[in-house]
Amino acid sequence: MGMAALSAFEMANLVLGRLAYQVHVLSEQGGPVRNSLGFAVESQPFGDGFFDTTVTIGSLRVKPSTPGLLAYLREAAGTSRRVAGICTGAYVLAEAGLLDGRRATTHWSHARSLQRLYPAVKVEEDRIFSVDGNVWTSAGLDLAVALVEDDFGSEVAKAVARKLVVYLRRPGGQSQFSALLDLEPRSDRVRRALVHAKEKLTNELSVEELAAAANLSPRQFSRLFRQETGQTPAKAVEHLRLEAARVMMEEGRHSMDVIARETGFADRERMRRASLRAYGQPPQVVRRSFESSRISALE
Template sequence: MRQVGLILEDGFQLMGLAALAAFELANAELGTEGYQLTVLSERGGTVRSSMNAGIETQPMGVLPDTLMVAGELLPQDVSPGVRDYIARAGSEARRVAGVCTGAFALAQAGLLDGRAATTHWAHARTLQARFPKVRVDEDRIFIRDGNIWTSAGMSSAIDLTLALLEDDHGPALSRAIARKLVVYHRRPGGQSQFSTMLELEPRSDRVRRALAYARENLRNPLSVEELAEASSLSPRQFSRVFREETGRSPAKAVEMLRLEAARIMLEDSRHPLDIIARDTGFADRDRMRRAFLRSYGQPPATLKRQLKLMEDNGGQ
C-alpha cells in the first residue's frame, strides 16, 4: 500500500482536494486500499480554505511515498518547518508534487533548482523572477522532472493525479478513473494551459456564436461572409464588431482556432500531418507549416516530436 500525503496551509483552494478524490476512486477501482490518503499540515488540526471551509489534518511526521503540496489563491511563503519537510521529501520520498501555486513551496525548499517546472500561468513569471534557478514553463498542464512533479491551475490537479496513477498502474487504470470523474482521459503534460476562445473573450452573443460556429466547422473556408451569416450580421458590420470585441481580424481568429485544433491533434501521434491539415482547415501541410512557424517558431513536425518526447517522459 502506497501512502499519499497532501499538505494544506490556511488559504488553500478546495479544488486541490480533487487530487485525493482521484486516488480514492483508484482504491475503489483496484478493489483494495492501494493508497492510504492523509491530509497534512505542520501541526495538525483544522486548516481553513480560501472559502473558510475547515479541513481536519494530521501533523507532518513520517514522509509518505508521494507528497503533494496544495496551492493557494496567491502564493505564500511556507514556514521553516514545512520548507524543511518538503526538502527532506525530495530525497526520501518517491515523488513530490506541487499543485498550482504549490510549486512555490517546492521552490522555497530548493527542489526545483535546475529543474523544469510549471504553475498557474498568472503566477509563472513571479515564480521565475523569485527563483531564477528554476526553468519555468508557463505553457504546460504539468511537468515531471525526475521525481518532482508540478502542475498548472487547480483543475490540473486531476490531470496530474491521473498521470501519477498511470505511472503506478499503467494507462488502463488512469482511463478508468477519468471515466469515473467524468473528464476526458488526462490531458498530456505538454498541452497548453491557454484556450483561444478564452483569449479572444468576445462580449456579445453574436460574436461568440460566430466563433463557436468556426470551431465546429474548421474544414469550411470560414470566410467573413460565412461567419457573418452565422452571427446574423452583415459582413461589413461583422468585421467591425469582431475587431472591436476581440482586437483581431476574423481571419486571424480563425487561424488561431485552427492552430489550437491542430496542436491538440498533434498530441495524438496517430494523426498524420496531412490528415491534421485537412481536418483543421489548413488545406495542405505547407500552409499549416507556415502558420506554425508564425505562431510557435517551429514547424508542426518538430513540435510533434517534442510533444511525443515529453509524453514519453511523463510530461516534462
C-alpha cells in the first residue's frame, strides 16, 4: 500500500511533461526486499546521497526498526527538505524520535496504538494527513498527492488525482471516513441516490427526489434504504451535508452563512443543530480547531 502511493510522483511527471521527480527505493542493505504479498522489490543500500524528500513506509504488522534505519532517518531529518511517513511509516518516524512534540497521523486502525506507544506524539487519529514543520504523515495515498501540490500547486495535484482515479484531492483535515463509505449501500439503486445527494446538496433532497434518482417509488426506496444502511434517508443526507460543511470550514474562505447555504442547510441554525447532534460541538468550535491546526503548521 505504501509503495502504491509513490505512483503519484510518476503521474506528476506525466502531467508536467518532464522528469520532475526521481524516485529511489532504499533499504539498509540494498537488494531485493520481500513485501507482504510475497514478491520482492529491488532497492539501493543506504548511502551518503542527498534526497529532497525522504518517505518511509511501514508494514501491516508493526515491528521494531533496526538501529541502522533509525540512524538514517535521523540524519535525513536534518538534510532533506521534507521527511514523510505513509501509513505505519509514522511508527518508524516516532521510533526515531522525529515525531516527539509534533502533530501526526496514521491509518485509523493504528492511531490509538501509535499514541499509546509514543505518548510524546500528538496523534490526530482521524486526519487524512498532518504536516508539522518539515515532517508529513498520512494514512495513505493522499500524502503523496499533497506533496505534489506543495511542489507544483493545486491544478497539477488535481490532474494527478484524476490520473490515479481518485475522486478528489482531500484536504488534510478531512476525516479518513467518508459518509458514503460509512453507509455502505449494497444495491446500485441506493448508491445512485446517495451519489445524487452528494452532488446536489443545495436541493431539498426529499425522499421523492432520492427515490426518483433510484428509479423506485418513495415507499419502496425508504424501505430499501433503511434495510441497506440502517438509517433514514434524511439522516444520511444530513451526514453528507455535514461532511461537505467540514471541508468548507477547513478551507477557511467562507462565512458560516455561505457554508450553510452551499451545503443545503439553508441557514446557520439548522447547521448548528446538526453539528451538535453529530459532533457534540457547534460549527464555530469545529472551525476554530481547523484554524488552530493551520496556525500550528505555519509555526
